[in-house]
Amino acid sequence: MRILLIEDDEDMSGFLAGELEAEGYEVALAANGRDGLMQAATGDFDLFLIDRMLPHLDGLGVVQALRSMQIATSVIMITALGRVDERVRGLRAGADDYIVKPFAVPELLARVEAVRRRKVFRSDQSLLKVADLTLNRLTQSALRGEQRIPLKPREFRLLEYLMLNAGVVVTRTMLLEEVWDYHFDPQTKLVESHICRIRLKIDRGFPRELIQTIRGSGYRIVTDGPV
């Protein structure tokens, strides 16, 4: 998978390129908006990582230009501006996701994977299946093996998000943004509590735990392996 990173801070881009390459991605670099747009338009990439503040042409401008050229490649916007309206502007300009500096590397890696998978995985199915767990999106209920599992609305949303990203690590921040629509950092164990409740419902009493905790990153629901 080829990623184009458009970032003017060389320290930052060098570090991120190293981390992404360590995960097996191919990374190309551009140091300003104009060069970045040129490379993006002519090269063959699977994902653009674009900083919001760039010399010559800013990140929003690059995304808008790409979208107007009918280039539908996924974009993750990187920014130091954490304001809610900035996020909305970024998404409106055509970005697929938005990550606020400073962030931990696992946060970025998780979002890269999630955005990549979103392109592959059709999200309009009414039944989601992971191993022997089935989630019915119409009745908002789950089935593990033969056992019916009733879910509260928030538990459904949480499980749905995990299953849409099956096999991929989702971070606490991603869950807060996507499941709760909270764009701030709660000071209590909100996510942990809800994950714990879901685990009690779908994993307790079964030989295999489907929801895994990835230390320092987040959570993942397994896809492969024997049931």
Place this chain on the structure above:
Amino acid sequence: MASFRLAVLGTLFSVVGAVIVFALIYVATGLAAHQELAPIVAGDREDILSDAVSDQLSVAREIQLTIKQGVGHTFYALAGKGGNIIVASMPMPDHPGTWHSITRLQDPSMPAGVSRIDGIGTPLADGDMLFIGEDASVFAALNRHIAVIFAIVFGAMIGLGLLASMTIASYSLKRVRAISDASADIMTGDLSRRIESYGIDDELDVLTKDLNNVLDMLERLVENARQVTNDIAHDLRAPLARLQERLQRIARRAEARHDAQLRAELEAALAQTDIVISMFAALLRLAEVEAGAMQGGFTVLDLGALVRAVGEEFVDVAADEGQVFTVEAPSPLWVRGDHALLVQMLVNLIENAIRHCPPGTAMHLSLSLTSDGLARIEMADSGRGIPEAERERVFQRFVRLDSSRHSVGHGLGLPLIRAIITMHDGTVALLDNHPGLRVRAELPALARFNPGPG
């Protein structure tokens, strides 16, 4: 109100002035009448006396004859030693020896068609008293005319003056009130408010201009202080991001070398940078809310549904801490507000209680509509509470009470709650819950949409 008193006092002075002038004129006309009539009266007396001598008649007889002849302008009264009236064409005054002005008002038994008689009495050689008076109706009429003119001229002047000074007083009262209203607004935190100037360069305008200059300076200072914190928060994000990135890089290397101890150290260091980052995020959000006080992102929303939805998210969180958390909210209760910010405010409110209360504490989040049309959100707990003296202080940025120093948190929860509620034209108060703390936030409900309280 002082300006009204001043207006009344000014009018009073004008009235006293007018009365004095009128009195002087009255005295002057009196003197003029005396000068005019005294020689005539004296002449009449001499005529009567000499005629009496030459006609060999008594004075009384002579007077009777004169009266009969009908000398229209002169009037007589002759009294004996005992005060008995011998002959008279006018009433005899009480002390006839001095110059008199008798008006019909004083003595209604005056001859017909005469409104005032001026004259003086003289004792005769045989002890009788002869009073001779001249018709002074002309002077009386003059006085009347002067009085009427005075009443019209001064009345109009004083009335208009009073009206004008009252208008000026109420005008300046209105302007002073505008200044004091603006000051009240400014004291509640709206530092951008300015006092309206009337552009007429009077004393109040000069004062207004000076006050506005002071406010400009005040706002600049406060804004500077705020800007400095915000700049620090914002500018430190880039180096902080790099610090975090370096630490992550080293941690990765430590992992490659299987140095578990170093890795653990680095994870602890990274956890600290996470705290700083979350603090900055909260600070920047606070700055965003405070700066965005004028922005429109407001919609009509059901606060009841919102309180219940957010509250229910935390029931399990509290249960995991060994606490009992309940939520009660009538729905719908409509308010105008920013959905995302109200959610964050509620989360802060609930988390504040969860984080500061020991296990086993009961906590209750409630929403109600007060009789004066406010949506009242209350987060009550039976934990340690906050001493009354500290209750205002905890709304300041970064203030954390000693009792909560050991727990996580950045001291920005309550300031953010207040900023968000203030942005919604509401107020936040900390009350005693006997025992524990009761945080009460009130914001205007939409009267048009909501049923009455009950």
